[in-house]
Amino acid sequence: MLDRIIKDYNDAVFETDKDAAFEVVNNALANGLTAEDVVFKVVIPAVEEMMSDITRDPDANLAQHFMTAQIAAEVTEKMLLKFAHPPEIIGRVVIGTAAGDLHSLGKRIVMGCLKALMVEVLDLGVNVPAEKFVAEALNYGADVIAISAMMVHTATGENGARKVRALLKEQGLEDKIKIVVGGAPYRFDNELYKTVGADGWAADGIAAGKMIVDLIRAGKAS
Amino acid sequence: MTPLDILVAAINGTPAPRIPIFCNLLDQGARELGMSQREYYRKGEHVAAGQLKMNRRFGHDNVWGLFYVGKEAEFFGCDNILYAEDGSPNVGDYVIKSWDDIAKLQVPADITAHPAWAETATCLKILREEVGATHPICAYLTASTSLPALLMGMDKWMELLMTGPADLRDHLLDLCSQFFQQEVAAYRAAGANVLVYSTPFGTHYFVGKKRFESFSMPWMKRDLAPGGVGGIVYYCGMAPFNEVIPAVMDELDIAIHYISPLADLAVAKSTIQNRLSQHGGKGLTCGVIDDIKLIHWTPEETRAEVKRMCEIGKPGGHFLFGTGVMPMAIPEANIKVMLDAAFEYGALP
Numbered sequence: 001m002l003d004r005i006i007k008d009y010n011d012a013v014f015e016t017d018k019d020a021a022f023e024v025v026n027n028a029l030a031n032g033l034t035a036e037d038v039v040f041k042v043v044i045p046a047v048e049e050m051m052s053d054i055t056r057d058p059d060a061n062l063a064q065h066f067m068t069a070q071i072a073a074e075v076t077e078k079m080l081l082k083f084a085h086p087p088e089i090i091g092r093v094v095i096g097t098a099a100g101d102l103h104s105l106g107k108r109i110v111m112g113c114l115k116a117l118m119v120e121v122l123d124l125g126v127n128v129p130a131e132k133f134v135a136e137a138l139n140y141g142a143d144v145i146a147i148s149a150m151m152v153h154t155a156t157g158e159n160g161a162r163k164v165r166a167l168l169k170e171q172g173l174e175d176k177i178k179i180v181v182g183g184a185p186y187r188f189d190n191e192l193y194k195t196v197g198a199d200g201w202a203a204d205g206i207a208a209g210k211m212i213v214d215l216i217r218a219g220k221a222s
Numbered sequence: 223m224t225p226l227d228i229l230v231a232a233i234n235g236t237p238a239p240r241i242p243i244f245c246n247l248l249d250q251g252a253r254e255l256g257m258s259q260r261e262y263y264r265k266g267e268h269v270a271a272g273q274l275k276m277n278r279r280f281g282h283d284n285v286w287g288l289f290y291v292g293k294e295a296e297f298f299g300c301d302n303i304l305y306a307e308d309g310s311p312n313v314g315d316y317v318i319k320s321w322d323d324i325a326k327l328q329v330p331a332d333i334t335a336h337p338a339w340a341e342t343a344t345c346l347k348i349l350r351e352e353v354g355a356t357h358p359i360c361a362y363l364t365a366s367t368s369l370p371a372l373l374m375g376m377d378k379w380m381e382l383l384m385t386g387p388a389d390l391r392d393h394l395l396d397l398c399s400q401f402f403q404q405e406v407a408a409y410r411a412a413g414a415n416v417l418v419y420s421t422p423f424g425t426h427y428f429v430g431k432k433r434f435e436s437f438s439m440p441w442m443k444r445d446l447a448p449g450g451v452g453g454i455v456y457y458c459g460m461a462p463f464n465e466v467i468p469a470v471m472d473e474l475d476i477a478i479h480y481i482s483p484l485a486d487l488a489v490a491k492s493t494i495q496n497r498l499s500q501h502g503g504k505g506l507t508c509g510v511i512d513d514i515k516l517i518h519w520t521p522e523e524t525r526a527e528v529k530r531m532c533e534i535g536k537p538g539g540h541f542l543f544g545t546g547v548m549p550m551a552i553p554e555a556n557i558k559v560m561l562d563a564a565f566e567y568g569a570l571p
């Protein structure tokens with residue numbers, strides 16, 4: 001039965017059909033699958049598989065990427081409410097777009113992937129000042145500050161990631177909180193993230209999810 | 223030959239001393255005139271003067287009627303533009319905050335009577351008088367399928383597009399298409415002759431093949447039908463689009479393509495070249511340098527890239543060298559090196 005569910009769910013997601021995906025999930029629950037199984041055996045593997053399919057498929061596209069992340073995040077959020085025991089959360093992330101930047105799509109996709117990977121995410125919105133990134137990260141107990149920037153000046157300028165780095169340094173928080181970045185300028189120039197003081201970057205949502213989970217795990221291990 | 227003659231020769235495939243060389247210096251004009259961005263973009267005179275000064279200094283072929291892309295949102299009531307000193311102004315607030323706002327949205331009956339047009343018109347008038355006879359004047363026009371991103375943000379637009387009610391989506395697109403049709407007519411009437419059709423949703427990269435055919439293509443046809451494709455340049459906001467070139471040439475009849483630096487230029491060039499005969503032998507492959515890398519490239523790296531592009535593009539003619547929206551962070555020396563190299567490697571026998 002599980003194989004069938006997985007296949008139907010994957011097909012629905014690949015076709016970017018949210019209603020169909022939810023129907024598969026609801027049927028699975030009605031047939032006795034637990035919410036935990038839905039998340040760990042269907043949704044999470046699907047995100048990973050989808051993304052690798054999407055990477056391999058020459059006709060892969062942003063709309064699919066968006067919907068995969070969106071559906072996974074929504075299903076996971078609904079299922080979490082039904083969990084018998086609170087799930088083990090990998091870590092916490094605050095995410096927003098850099099000061100001066102209102103490009104919201106990349107952030108949204110990354111958020112969806114993180115939620116589906118059992119990372120708690122607080123969305124700080126768009127045009128977020130560096131001070132706010134740091135203050136909210138402290139409040140929220142975040143392991144990672146994630147900054148999305150679509151334009152060169154918001155990616156590399158004085159008020160974006162660089163300032164967040166300076167503030168973390170000033171406040172002695174560099175061991176506790178990592179900085180990750182993403183967005184168009186980093187995709188055009190893969191070395192750019194280093195120059196803005198980030199600990200990591202990723203080219204797409206699923207790579208971002210993996211990179212952030214690894215970073216959190218490495219931080220907790222040390 | 224004037225830069226305008228050189229552009230026409232490149233499109234027609236007739237002899238010329240060199241390829242056309244476009245360089246899109248927008249925000250740099252403020253620095254050129256020693257002004258803040260806000261002050262610079264307040265007046266059409268400034269935007270014209272800044273560009274004319276830079277053209278004299280750098281010698282590239284084109285000038286722009288574009289101030290910044292967010293200006294298009296001003297016609298729909300956006301009055302919050304976020305200025306930066308080190309980059310392009312951005313829409314600072316979305317006019318569509320919830321789906322309900324779409325019903326209230328209006329396209330001005332005559333966009334040329336709207337206050338947002340006045341300074342653009344002044345800028346175009348000056349450019350036309352000063353260099354209209356010799357230099358191509360570019361306009362930037364966002365396609366109906368991409369304009370909603372400026373009005374509501376990209377994530378909300380993607381959400382409406384993928385999961386929202388079709389009638390609401392189509393109503394919004396209809397308004398955006400009406401706006402486009404007026405805008406392209408206004409720019410043409412004001413003397414712009416290179417009309418950059420910005421259509422990121424017109425790529426497989428954004429929506430996939432199926433949705434490109436069923437969604438993007440019909441709306442693009444609708445945008446372009448009343449005014450035709452004279453002077454239209456296909457451009458996807460620097461997203462790659464090689465795979466749609468055949469459809470765009472066959473179905474939209476557009477034979478001028480502004481290729482992404484992330485795409486294979488040789489493939490683009492041969493795809494376009496193979497279809498020129500269907501377009502009366504007219505068409506153009508615009509090779510576009512990755513101007514984000516120009517920020518830190520050494521002179522040698524810059525020259526090598528310009529050389530590589532020209533070597534791919536020049537054989538068979540119908541080639542232009544161009545840039546994206548050059549970021550402010552590019553050192554002036556690199557702009558010089560790039561343009562010098564383009565004139566050198568872009569020379570024709």
Ligand code: B12
Pocket residue numbers: 062065102103104105106107109110146147148149150151152153180181182183184185187200201202203204205206208248289290291292309310311312313364368369371372375376420422458459460461462514546547548549
């Ligand atoms: C679509 C698009 C537009 C559209 C829509 C804009 C909008 N409001 O969203 C339109 C046509 C309107 C437009 C306008 C402009 N644009 Co534009 N646009 C693009 C384009 C083609 C795609 C951007 C996009 O939405 N991508 C989709 C998202 C999902 O991808 P993404 O954000 O990169 O996110 C993925 C990854 O990067 C990563 N990621 C993202 N965030 C994060 C965060 C973290 C922490 C991690 C780990 C990973 C991660 O995961 C995401 C999901 O897979 C890019 C070029 C390109 N190829 O990327 C230019 C681009 C971003 N635009 C650019 C510019 C300059 C502009 C303008 C400023 C032009 C102007 N002079 O006015 C205007 C600004 C408009 C405004 N807001 O006021 C430049 C910016 C570079 C620069 N020069 O500074 C680009 C790079 C094009 C270029 N090379 O010239 N644009």
